[in-house]
Amino acid sequence: MTTVPPPQTPAPASIPNMSNNLNPKYSINKTPNVHTIQIGQWEIETIKKPILNGKEIDSAEKSLNLPLPEMTFGNNSLRLTYLPSSQASSSYQIQEGGSDQIHLKFDSIEALAGVATGEGWEQRVGGGVQVSMADKWKTKSSSNSFSGDSPIPSKPVKPHDWTFSTCYSGSISGSTSSSFKPSPTHSLPLALLARQDPNLDRILFYDDVPLFEDELHDNGESILNVRIRVMPHSFFILSRLFVRVDNVLFRIHDVRIYHSFGSSEIVKEISGMEVGYDQVKRHLEKPSDLSPLTDINWVYQKMLSLSASSSVSSSIQSNKPWPGLGKRVEVFKLPKSDLDSIHDTLGNVKLS
Template sequence: MSLPKHEKFQEGSQQGIKIHGWTITTTKLPILNSQKIEKIQKEITIPLPEMFFGNNSLQIINEHGILLEFSPLDALKMVDTTAEGGEKVKVAYSEEWKKKSAKNHEHIKDVIKPYDWTYTTSYSGTLKGTVNNHVFEKSTDRIDIEKLKKVEDILFYNEMILFEDELADNGTALLNVKIRVMPSGFFILQRFFLRVDEVLFRMNDTRVYHEFETEYLQREYSSREELYNKIKAYIPKYKGDDISQLTDIDWVSSKLPSKEDGLIVEKLRIVEETNPSY
């Protein structure tokens, strides 16, 4: 089977692909320097994560005007900046928090700040361009995961970190985004991963899929979490004290419970309607 017409490109920090009327561009650069951090800090009222890749982004544009972007700055703007935000993990997991605090009080007191210091974000992309002012609407059409499992040529692939923080040596908060383009369509996975040692794991996933020649972009957002020790209990006994699997994001993801009740399923019309109603 012949591959669809496409053109890959790379210029400096940007690379991407043009295919089926879409231009997909990834920008990957080092973490921001102090001058740029100072400028961004004026927009963001909370301390930036230790590693903030403010210039990294994923952008998808089509010939009809659709523009969806994944931006670390926009993601950070959705972190809870209230004093209550800083207490959420402490309150929701009070018993585990007390144990953790008792073990490591000197470190943990530095972590409690008047904002959500876990940098949890429900960000699912920024829609900057639309067709006839259409926005993402609720849908019952799920992304066909089985179709995505089929073996296809990968015409373009890239992944990048948007931000990362080690939570004062008490775990990790990581936001990254990946895209793969196949002859049949493209798939994006943005994932926020949180591990607070001895307390909890949390994972917020945004999946975006488009099958070429169809009129919609599909998006699904899910949020899952579980107690740290419940995930730790899945480590095989023969590994003894080796808990390195707890840093394997894919492995942790496979052990987290599914949360269908919190699933948000949406779709976006990406072409002009041929017979719009008046």
């Protein structure tokens, strides 16, 4: 008789040993556009610069074959470098391209590369929003100076998702197997991340990096940004796409990444929700005050309670659903450090 194993229950990611992480060695360097923290085997860098200029816009639009959002922070990024060897010294002379390095990145141009384009993208990819403004957006000028008072240009641009609903979740590179793998047995340590101990959970480094913003021809907004906080025991990243199409729908696509310093895993949770505009609007305390609908945190909380039992009418979207919906967890295994490899080798030595 075959015994069926019990179903696996997701377990929290590695919980740090607090006694070893109260006072980690770290250094911070700040310039007007670049902030960096070096902690343990990690170098974490945020770059924040002005929106792209005209020449940069032309180059990016040609590369992506996509009209850019009104505010594209094409030089902004969050970059994390992991060096699993003795080279991660106090001097931290990390050189790009090291064979044993891992690079984790969130970048605005990479994110926009995930926007659906091409003839028939609505049916091929899914998630097309069918409203009257969509036809105007199909002929939107590639110039970021376009305003609602200007004539609609007659020359159409490449068909694209005018809400910029990218499902971008960052990129990772640097090893022969640089990819996150699906895991049914991992979850984020939510209790730890929600804890606010002034000593154990003090914020050593924090930044909020905008990647792009667009007002969707004054009919809503599409915003993508990425935040990071570094604590003595771990780092946590939240990348959030927020889309509001007035009188149509709300969309949120979240990417959460957690790593406990000293552990061998990076855990990524990707989740997406879509709820009808009126369903969220009904929860306003004052129906005449629409300002909460522009508060991303307020809308997010309402969507959490509604998304399980709500759906967006097929009359305002393509037949194929938006691919960003749902939730999944993925894990990346970090390469072992030189010291770990030595320990493993010694552990396998058998004395006769």
